[in-house]
Amino acid sequence: MPAVHHKLLLEDALQDSPQTRSLLSVFEEDAGMLTDYTNQLLxxxxxxxxxxxxxGLATEQLSRQLIDYEKKNFALGKGDEEVVLTxxxxxxxxxxxxxLHSELAHQMADSMVFPLIQFREKDLTEISTLKEIFSIATDEHEAAMVKYSRLPKKKExxxxxxxxxxxxxxxxxxxxxxxxxYYCALNALQYRKRVAMLEPMLGYTQAQVLTTIWVTTH
Amino acid sequence: MPAVHHKLLLEDALQDSPQTRSLLSVFEEDAGMLTDYTNQLLxxxxxxxxxxxxxGLATEQLSRQLIDYEKKNFALGKGDEEVVLTxxxxxxxxxxxxxLHSELAHQMADSMVFPLIQFREKDLTEISTLKEIFSIATDEHEAAMVKYSRLPKKKExxxxxxxxxxxxxxxxxxxxxxxxxYYCALNALQYRKRVAMLEPMLGYTQAQVLTTIWVTTH
Structure with missing residues (x-):
């Protein structure tokens, strides 16, 4: 892994040197890998x-099925009272x-899946949008430069x-x-990614802890 | 629900009276309902x-995915040590x-699903096999009776x-x-069904208790 600066300096944006472009490409590669990883993790x-x-759904069905025993009205149902009660x-x-399972599923949706979806939809999507805008602006600038350079050197x-x-x-x-x-967003992503990677797992752990409390108090 | 005897008397089998046949049909109806219920419960x-x-499989995949973060070798991976460790x-x-989930799944397979499958494959299948044998024997006996009754009353x-x-x-x-x-098996089924209905749920509860112990000791 090459030793790289971990920040794109905004003052370098104006000069737009090959070194800055090279550093930018490292940030872009990192963001791309992070997007892939986020999708897999999600x-x-x-x-x-x-x-x-x-x-949750399976235990709900099983619970209903157990209650259904009584409703079956077995032909030889007399004497089944004990089985029915048990x-x-x-x-x-x-x-x-x-x-418990349904609550745990809700918790997981809210505290684990949702934050990661939000990170993908908000932060990662922002990066790709800004990349697109930057790319269009670069093309337009280059087109203007080309037009200027091809201008015949006449007085009129x-x-x-x-x-x-x-x-x-x-x-x-x-x-x-x-x-x-674009640089700002790429710099910010480097900080946000830490929270983004850890927050869902904190949510998962919290959900498990709540389960432990539930299990031990019942 | 009609008040019925809960046992087919073996001594009634020889006479094979309409009353005995009627009681038999109640036992057969009950066995049929039990088979339906067993299939649904299973x-x-x-x-x-x-x-x-x-x-179990999903948590295994998630665990692997979390470890994979380090292996990705992010372009800007330096400084990620804390994220990697966490x-x-x-x-x-x-x-x-x-x-835990895998162990619980194994327990459920062994102590909940397996006993009920065994009840279905052994006890319920035995009933339907004996019913078939009884039905064939009845047909053969009736065919012999018909042949006998149609015999011309001549000396030769x-x-x-x-x-x-x-x-x-x-x-x-x-x-x-x-x-x-057949009667024996139908009588026995009335006793076995209680164990058959309760044993899988005891297995399920036992598996949950083992989980509680696991959760509270970790």
């Missing part, structure tokens, strides 16, 4: 959430576990030349402004 | 087991939960008649023997 977390949610008490326990072109100089300056300002925003 | 339990098993410690916790038929009497007696013995086995 997929794993959604799988855990899905299993937890299914656990199955009902099991149904109650399973019902409580169902509440002074008006056109003056307009083109204005266009070059305008697109340069636009590109500079876009790069400032 | 389906619910397999769903719970499936969810528990998926929970994610690793989360991975350890999730890994322990994975062991004595040999044929004597053979038919033997056949009627033989098929009657066979049917009697089949009915004894």
């Amino acid at each position: 997929q794993s977390m959604q799988r855990v959430y899905g299993a937890q949610s299914e656990m 199955l009902k008490s099991f149904a109650k326990t399973v019902g409580e576990l169902n509440s 072109n002074e008006k056109v030349k003056s307009d083109l100089v204005k266009e070059v300056a305008y697109t340069r300002r636009k590109q500079h402004s876009a790069s400032l925003q | 389906q619910s339990m397999q769903r719970v087991y499936g969810a528990q098993s998926e929970m 994610l690793k410690s989360f991975a350890k916790t999730v890994g322990e939960l994975n062991s 038929n004595e040999k044929v008649k004597s053979d038919l009497v033997k056949e009627v007696a033989y098929t009657r013995r066979k049917q009697h023997s089949a009915s004894l086995q």
Whole structure:
């Protein structure tokens, strides 16, 4: 891993040197890897959430099934009272576990899956939007430069030349402004990613702790 | 629900009266309902087991995913040591939960699903096999009776008649023997069904208790 600066300096944006471009590409590569990793992590977390949610639904069905024994009105049902009562008490326990599993699933959705989705939708999407804007501004500036450089060196072109100089300056300002925003977002991502990676797992752990408390107090 | 005897008396099998047949049909209806209920209960339990098993696989994947963060070698990975360490410690916790979920799934398979499958495969299948054998023996006996009753009352038929009497007696013995086995199995089912209904839920509860112990000692 090359030793790199961990910050894109905003004052370097104006000069837009090859060194700055090279550092930018490192930040972009990192953001791309982070996007891939976030998608994989999110997929794993959604799988855990899905299993937890299914656990809630499955225990709910089992609880109902146990209660149904009585409703079946078995042809030889007399004398089944004990079985009916015991199955009902099991149904109650399973019902409580169902509440627990459903609560745990809700917690996971809120404290684990949601923060990571938000990170992806907000922070990572912002990066790709700003990258797009920066890229368009760069293209426009380069197009203006090309037009200017191809201008015939004749006296009567002074008006056109003056307009083109204005266009070059305008697109340069636009590109500079876009790069400032882009650099800012890339720098911020380096800080936000730590919270983004840890927050969902804190939520997961918190949900598990709440379960432990629930289990030990019941 | 009609007041019924809860036992098919074996001594009634020989006479095979309409009353006995009527009582038999009640036992058969009950066994049929029990088979339906067992299939539904088994389906619910397999769903719970499936969810528990998926929970194990999902947490295993999440644990691996958390460890993978380090292996990604992020372009700006320097300074990520803290995130890597924290994610690793989360991975350890999730890994322990994975062991727990997998163990719980195994327990459920062994102590909840398996006993009910065994009840279905052994006891309920035995009932339907014996019912089939009893039905065939009854048909054979009735066929012999019909043949005997249609025998012309002539002197020269004595040999044929004597053979038919033997056949009627033989098929009657066979049917009697089949009915004894069938009655026995139907009577036994009434006792076994209580254990069969409660044993899987005891297994389920035991698995949950083991979880509680695990959770509170970790």
